[in-house]
Amino acid sequence: MYEYRVCTRCVMDTTAADIVFDENGICNYCTDFLAMLKTAQEKVVDRVAHREEFIEEVKEAGKSKEYDCVVGVSGGVDSSYALYLTVKNGLRPLSVHLDNGWNSELASHNIANLVTSLGVDLYTHVIDWEENRDLQLSFFKANVVDIEMLMDNAMLALNYRQAANYGLKYILQGTNMATEGSAMPKGWNHFKYDVRNIRRIHKKFGSVPIRTHPLISTLDYIWFEFIRGIKWVSFLDYFPYNKFEAMETLKREVSYKPYPYKHYESVFTRFYQAVILPKKFGYDKRRVHLSTLVVSGQMSRAEAIRMLETPPYPDPQQEEQDRLFVMKKLGFTEQSFQDYIKAPGVPHELYGSEVELYPLLHTIYGTVRSAWRSVRGNRS
Numbered sequence: 001m002y003e004y005r006v007c008t009r010c011v012m013d014t015t016a017a018d019i020v021f022d023e024n025g026i027c028n029y030c031t032d033f034l035a036m037l038k039t040a041q042e043k044v045v046d047r048v049a050h051r052e053e054f055i056e057e058v059k060e061a062g063k064s065k066e067y068d069c070v071v072g073v074s075g076g077v078d079s080s081y082a083l084y085l086t087v088k089n090g091l092r093p094l095s096v097h098l099d100n101g102w103n104s105e106l107a108s109h110n111i112a113n114l115v116t117s118l119g120v121d122l123y124t125h126v127i128d129w130e131e132n133r134d135l136q137l138s139f140f141k142a143n144v145v146d147i148e149m150l151m152d153n154a155m156l157a158l159n160y161r162q163a164a165n166y167g168l169k170y171i172l173q174g175t176n177m178a179t180e181g182s183a184m185p186k187g188w189n190h191f192k193y194d195v196r197n198i199r200r201i202h203k204k205f206g207s208v209p210i211r212t213h214p215l216i217s218t219l220d221y222i223w224f225e226f227i228r229g230i231k232w233v234s235f236l237d238y239f240p241y242n243k244f245e246a247m248e249t250l251k252r253e254v255s256y257k258p259y260p261y262k263h264y265e266s267v268f269t270r271f272y273q274a275v276i277l278p279k280k281f282g283y284d285k286r287r288v289h290l291s292t293l294v295v296s297g298q299m300s301r302a303e304a305i306r307m308l309e310t311p312p313y314p315d316p317q318q319e320e321q322d323r324l325f326v327m328k329k330l331g332f333t334e335q336s337f338q339d340y341i342k343a344p345g346v347p348h349e350l351y352g353s354e355v356e357l358y359p360l361l362h363t364i365y366g367t368v369r370s371a372w373r374s375v376r377g378n379r380s
Ligand SMILES: [Zn+2]
Pocket: 007, 008, 009, 010, 011, 012, 026, 027, 028, 029, 030, 031
């Protein structure tokens, strides 16, 4: 029989379908996270010690190129700070931003301010709204959970393409291992490079031809990363990173304006995480984030439980305003939106997935790489 349980150490619960508890009621999520954290912290110590060398490598790779590296910016603190650090360390970044039509005004303002103050070139790709709307609606109609993978995939595609366009070897990102947090439970999100899944869902439910939307498949990723030799690097790993201090620096030096709450950068992201995920799929992603804070000693478990009892939107008026905005922008009626929320979720895999192609991809990659090496005389 199904029994509701919460971990006694973190705040993960049985909404994570594959959660298991030991005899003390401690779950696999926080146990795995603690093991991962130790390794990650050791790696970060090592990276911080080798920062100068790494920066020299990036500069060397950028010699005779227009830029040294690509840095993706969303308007959030992490990516803004990564861009700031590249400039402060003498690198010449090209900043890349994906505008998918859901940016908050404050996020756009922060990005504009950031690149102007730092004197950095910005490449913004504005997504074709009709295509994006049709893709997002296909995902709604398919009742799959990871609507955000459309944005994540496009963002990955854009960064790799810009690096390839300028012949650059490094994509430096505002991520870091030490604060990445606990793993997402299986079924709460989907594999981000699964273009086959995106195309299948769109073919079944979409109507607008996809001509310009950036997409990156597993095979494209292999091409960029291993054949073109473009490295995706968590740049913040090379620095002692404290989000609060990073925010203060950005406020002081590039007139950065903090957001009133998490995921404020994108109206869709905040609505998706605070309304669609809990109400339709029964997951609250805050559990993963809060568990990370509890286990790494940044918050008490009691405080995390108290926070989970409050609604994800800090303000009910804002929630209703966002709901009306999202419905209008995507073309939902009140009834069709209610029907969507009530309809059960469907696994992504049901529509076809690149994951099925893995054994094949592995073979292709091996063949392509050895062929390429013989052409280049194994120079790199
Ligand atoms: Zn736990």
